[in-house]
Structure formats: C-alpha cells, structure tokens
Amino acid sequence: MTENGLVVDNLSVTLKTRDGDLMPVSCVSMEIPQGCIVGLVGESGCGKSMTARSVMGLLPYGGSISGGHIFLDGTDISAFTPKQMRSINGSRISMIFQEPMTSLNPVVRVGKQIEEVLLLHTDIPKEQRKEHVLEIMREVGIPEAERRYRAYPFELSGGLRQRVMIAMAMICKPELLIADEPTTALDVTIEAQILKLMESLRRSFNTSVLLITHNLGVVARICDTVNVMYMGQIVESCVKTALFENPQHPYTQGLLASLPRLDRSERLTNIKGTVPPLNAVPEGCRFADRCPLATGLCRTDPPYQETEPGHFVRCHHCSKKEA
Template sequence: MPEEVISIRNLHTHFRTEDGVVKSVRGVDLDIGRGEVVGLVGESGSGKSVTAHSVMRLIPPSGRIVEGQILFEGADLAQASVRQMQKVRGDRIAMIFQEPMTSLNPVLRVGEQVADVLRLHRGLSKREALDEARDLLGRVGIPDPQARLASFPHELSGGQRQRVMIATALACRPQLIIADEPTTALDVTIQAQILDLLRDLKRDFGCSVLLITHDLGVISETADRVAVMYAGQIVEVAEVAALFDEPMHPYTIGLMRSVPRLDGDLPEDRLLPVIGGVVPNLAELPAGCAFQTRCPHVHERCRSQEPLLHAVHSGHQVRCWLHDA
C-alpha cells in the first residue's frame, strides 16, 4: 500500500442518549494511502458517517471520541484543539455532503462561496480568489464558469450544486476529501457524471478520498479498497475486486445477495435472499459477535467471544470466527 495519508487507530465514538450510551463507533482501524479511494459501506446506524464526522471533529455535543487516535500530518486529530481543527478543515481535509443545497449558503453567489475558502486558507485577494474559483468551476465541469460565478445555489441543478461543492473541496488542494453519500440525492445519470468527476480528480490532483455510501454499486465503480461496517465496527476490508469476487464475512455476503441484480436470471419465485432479523441496539449489544443474531453460520464461540479483524489473505481482513486461522 502507498504511504498513509491518515491512520485511524482504535477509534471509539459514543453518544449519550435517553436510552443510555450508544456506542456508534467501536474500535475502527483504517488507513488511507496517498491517492487512494477508500469506500466505507454500511447501512443506517452502522457508524460509517460517525466515523467520518469524528475525523472532522464534527460530531454533535452529545457525542464524544472516548478512545483512539486519528493520525494526520503528524498530529492526532482526536486530541487537536478547536483552533488546530479550523486549520485542518477545508484546507487539509475537505468534506462533501449528501445534500449540496443545505451545505451551500442560499444567499451567497457560488463564486463568493468558493472564493471565500481560498481567501481564508490561502490568503488570496478577492480578485485572485474569484479568478481561481472560476478555474475550479471549469475544472469540475460547470459550463460557462465565468457566468456561473454570479449564480445563486437555487439557480443550479442538483448535479451542478454538487460540482460546486467539489470545487470548494478542491480549492485548497486538500490531502484528503471525505465524501459522505455524495451521489445519493442525485439521479442515476447525474450520479454517473459525478462519479466520473471524482475519479478524474483523484487522478489529476492526487488527493485521497474516503467515500462513504450505502450503495455497493457506487463503491464498486469508484473505490480502490472497501471497508464494510456493521454495528460500529469494520467487519471486512479488502481491495474492491477481491471483495466483490470473494466476500468473506456473512454480513457482506448477505448484503450483496440482497441487492437485486441487473442481469442474469431472476429467481423463479421472485424472492430475494434476505438477512433475517434487525440491526442490534447499539446501547445493549450482546456479548460476542454483533452479527450473531442475524448470522446463518452462528455457533457457540460467536455468542461468547468477540471476533477480531484479522488478515485472511494479504490485504483482505475479516472479523469472523469462520475465517479464524
């Protein structure tokens, strides 16, 4: 693997709620190499977004990083001060959210919004910043960027707004871009455009991307490596081809099977293979493996001992007793 840009070590993020302490992230270890796109995939409540928000230190006040390190450019972001984080956010690590309409300021022209980042972090003059903003808008495929500088967000389509968000993220040539469901709110033909753009940018700018999504297809077409999350833990990590060729964790296998196929024969009875049961309550997790209540291969050991993430092949790690060496 190439040199690491960021190393997340044993990250634990908990939330205080009326129902007790919810352990949203329970010991996540993840490295992202230079120029690498790592996909973080999981269903609602799996902890994928909380992991990303922990890296940016954007978790709400009820939440706290209780343990672990986030090593980035020689500093531990888990311990960084507010002032240090302000320097990192938007400059060294940028974030792209799902809904560009809510992350763009509706009363500011898009040119100003992109330029603001450049003025704040790079100290450019207003004129220089606007020129650079125009180039960035052009780079992310917005037609007639000079005219668009004066547009308000509501005058742009959803796809164009997401391009503006990407331009803003790229403004300071960050080391790492965290993209949290960047195409989930977009139509499928527009999603294809944005995924293409992300791939081009990774190639041209050499930045690393942490791509968070619930969509296995988006991961398959965009990521180099994938981490699958379930109940606050990474249950499987592999190169993207290896994961789709040979998924190992029963949850990964179940998840892939429950996605309807675009080709091949349909099942005679029109029924999809499902993962039975529901996601466990993160405030009252059972002893042992978190997936035990839904796993078709559950056995005695799963109920008492928690499996650890360990390498089965080089680069392919699984958290499951079935693959215990």
C-alpha cells in the first residue's frame, strides 16, 4: 500500500430507503497513487458516483459508509466529522461535476465563485486573491480572463463553464481531483480539450485524478489504470493497455464488444439482459445471470484475484484459465 495518494480499502456504502437498506457500493478497494489518472468505468447505477461521493463525504440523505476505510496520504478520512471534511474538501480533495450548466450559481459572477474557494481555505489577502483567480483562469485556458472574471455563468458556453468548474476545483492545488463524468454533457471537440487540460494539470500540479465515466474512449485517452465496476463491486482492475488488449472479466469483454468499430462489419453485440435492481442482488457472482460463461460454480462468490501482475479480476473462470 502506498503512503501517498488515495487508498480506498474495502469500502461499503449503505443507503437507507423506504424499501429497506440497499448497498450501492460493496467492498470496493482501489488505489490512486499521487499523480496518476485512474478511471472508474461502469454503466449507470453501478455505484461509481456513490464511491466518489463517499470519498467527498457528500453521500445523499440516508447514505452512510457502513464498512471499510478511505485513506488520503495515510490519514483515514472516512471517520472525519463533517467539519473536518469541509476543511479538506476544496483544498485537498475537490470535485467537478457532470453538468457544468447547473453546477455554477447563476446569480454570482464566476470570478467571485472561484474566489470563494480561496476565501474558505486560505488567508490570502483580498488584493492578491483576484490575482490568484486570474492566474488559475488563464491556467485552465479561459481566454480574456479579466473580462470573464466579471461574467455570469449564463454568459459562458458549456466548455468555458466546465473550465470554470475546473478552475474552482484546482485553485487550492488539491492532491486529488474527482471528476464525475466531466465531459458527458459536452460535445466531442470540447471533450478532447477538457481531457487534454486535465492531463496537463495533472502534470503541472502533480494531482491525482479519479475519472468517473461510462465512456471507454475517454479511458483510452487519458487513464493510467482502470477499474471496472458492476453492481457496486469492482470486477476488473488493471492498467489501461491490459484492459483493451486482454480484457478478462466477461463483463469487460461484453462492454468492449459492444463498442461500434469501423474495421469490422458484423452486427454490434450487446450484453444480454439488464442490470438487476439493487434490492435483488443475485447470489454469488453478480454478473452470472447475464454472463455467457456462467456455470453452477458462479452461484458462489467469485474470488478477486491477480491473474497477471497488476491485473485483478473477480471471476471463477478467469482463475481457471490461469490454472
């Protein structure tokens, strides 16, 4: 276990609802070493955002961490009080959201909104704060920063707003940036620019990034390692190249097979069935009902094991192949 960066150890999240307790995240472990971009991939509702929110201490009403720990540079932040969480949110961990359109306060000028983060976490005097804000605005590639400083969010385009969000997140030079589907609401050209920006920020600030996405193209572009989530569990974890060249879990294989490709003309495959609801989690392997390889063995919990150095898979069949 590394000392630097974020370590999520066996994290479980319980959500109290009227229909009983649900577990959107169960026993998730992952590591984000300092300066790395780690992808968290999975379809909607598989627990990606819940994992991110528990790291931020922003679980929705009724949600709580029911097991495991989150370490930031060796400190257990999963046991932090809300007040302690507030002091590290924005300064050591920060987050950018999916919808840049709605994530900015519409009645406050963007410069002021960025400045507010500085006000909260530093004691830089007022005159210098504006300089800092302008500097970070230039850093994230906002043209005419002086003019944009006084702009309201509705006067900016989607890409610029996302840049403002990134400026807010990066102004205190946090160790970890959580990006919750940062490019989903943007068109592809802007997506490419934003990803490029995140990569250059990672290099200049040595910030680690947890990139949540359902877009494997985004993963292929900038991630170092990837975690694939299915129904609250990590089913496969490996470096990026291994994921695309040698996917081992049937779910990952299914995901990759359902990407359209120009160099093949056969019909696009898809993963059959749908994700079962969280209150009806199947016994044993959670993917068994939809898995082409499923056997009787899959009704028991599959082991999470290293099949190749640095390549972890949660599947009975993958272990067999290796043995």
